Amino acid sequence: MTDPLSALEAAVQALPDDRTLRVRYAELLADAGRHGEAIEQASVVLREAPEDEAAKAVVRRAALAAAEPPGSTPAAAPPDDRHEDIDWSELEASIANPTEPPFVERVVAEHDEELVAEAGETAEDADPVAELRRETVRLADVGGLEVVKRRIDESFLQPMAHPEIAAAFGKKLRGGLLLYGPPGCGKTFLARAIAGELGAHFISVTLSDVLDRFIGESEKNIHRVFRTAREHAPAVLFFDEMDAIGAKRSGNTFSSFRNVVNQILVEMDGVDSQNDGVYVLAATNHPWEVDAALKRPGRFDRMVLVRPPDDDAREAILRVHLRRRPIEGIDLGDLVRRTKGFSGADLEHLVTTAAEKAMTESIRTGSVRPMRMDDMRAALKEVKPSIGPWVQTARNVAEYSNGSGEYDDMVEWLREEKQL
CATH class of the missing domain: 3.40.50.300 (P-loop containing nucleotide triphosphate hydrolases)
Structure with missing residues (x-):
């Protein structure tokens, strides 16, 4: 019969992004008394999803069991409604930053040891x-x-x-x-x-x-x-x-x-x-x-x-992204006027989208043609400013959370842009 731990280990290796599967593997490791490995697997999940309660429960349970004195009988994992007298926050804090991690062992590569030896330090430093x-x-x-x-x-x-x-x-x-x-x-x-x-x-x-x-x-x-x-x-x-x-x-x-x-x-x-x-x-x-x-x-x-690029900045950014592409009849002034509120990343995406349109036609006709304003206008219909959600949040902060004045420059910019 296949060992469930071995089967789950293989499954986790095959599906490393499946958090539910990895948490289940961590739980079985903890049940088997392999507390260090259980904490390691649960920590992988918490790195991607800090709010994962199941993974945090594995860390608490495995850490508590690992901290039991030698020879003592570890308590069985209690249901969620037991051990109400335990201060889990205090327990978690007590194991969160030990001087030397007591629950896992790290493998140090040979080249790391050589570099450490040259510096006169230990491998952990x-x-x-x-x-x-x-x-x-x-x-x-x-x-x-x-x-x-x-x-x-x-x-x-x-x-x-x-x-x-x-x-x-x-x-x-x-x-x-x-x-x-x-x-x-x-x-x-x-x-x-x-x-x-x-x-x-x-x-x-x-x-x-x-x-x-x-x-x-x-x-x-x-x-x-x-x-x-x-x-x-x-x-x-x-x-x-x-x-x-x-x-x-x-x-x-x-x-x-x-x-x-x-x-x-x-x-x-x-x-x-x-x-x-x-x-x-x-x-x-x-x-x-x-x-x-x-x-x-x-x-x-x-x-x-750091405000969104102004007129001069948008012109400079567009020039940079157009510089190494075949272009013809590009009206930078018109593009600058049409791209108010665009971020630098939006402008790059705009030029890339226009270039793709010219490239697609060049492939279809078998002859390279330069990018033209028609391509840029077509791209403008598809690419829109991406900072809208940020502006909405910034407006709320400016109105309700700027009592100390730390966001006064943001308030000034929102007013200049008639966003406040």
Whole structure:
């Protein structure tokens, strides 16, 4: 007879995205006393679906069983209506960030051990793969957005570019800047340009670089990227999609996500933090979803709205995407007028759609013909601005959640656009 665990293991390998199947496999592993493996499988599910109650139940049950003293008799898994006297939140917090993960074992590749040996560190302290490069782009390379570039220059770049004056006023060379605005409007490109202006290394961090299925490893990853930035100062440490990495702790029921925010706070202004020469930038479409503690003084205390591209920026973006394509009779002025409210990503999609129409006809006729305004007009009937839902949310925030004035620049833009 086939072992049910082996059968489920094979099924999970064949269908790795089936969360229900993986949770069932984790439950059977816990039943079999393989608690570390059960936690690992449940953590894979929680990484994709933090709200999955069945996976969280497996983690709690397996962690509790693994923590039983040797020789003790583990309690049977109770139904949901039992053990009401147990504070599950406290129990979860107690196992969420141990000094050394006691429930699983990690396999360290040989090349990782060699790199660690050279650095004089243990395998668990080895830096994860992080993108570290020198940026050559500058703010001048960003088309349009003069208001945004001026605010960045005045509030962030000028103080950082004059360290002797900053030192005279007792200001340390560190800073946090949060870029926010509609999706697809160039926040990441602006962050790269800031690094280029400062002549600093650029380290880009996304959610996938931080989150780890092993308990306590996400916090270690945060520490490692900050340590890399300190070792390569001056450096710009850039967190993309900050609303995912630093989401409100009050809305996160799974403690690993809360602990990521806690670790960022420690790294940014903890007693032992040495962040001189480390400039921490972040980008988000939804700053109202970022934990409030991250936006307090000394952290991301400066926020700049990255608006949708204005007329000059839209013309520059269209020129870039049309530059290497065969074109004929393109009226940029007309296109700029017709694309008000388009994001940079929308403009790229518009040009790509028009190019596909010209390409399709070229294939049909067997002769390459250039893109024309007819193709662009046809594409405009299909491609619409994508920032509408964001504008609606921003309008609600501006009307009901701006008591502190932190979104005043967004309110000003909404009024200019007659959206408020």
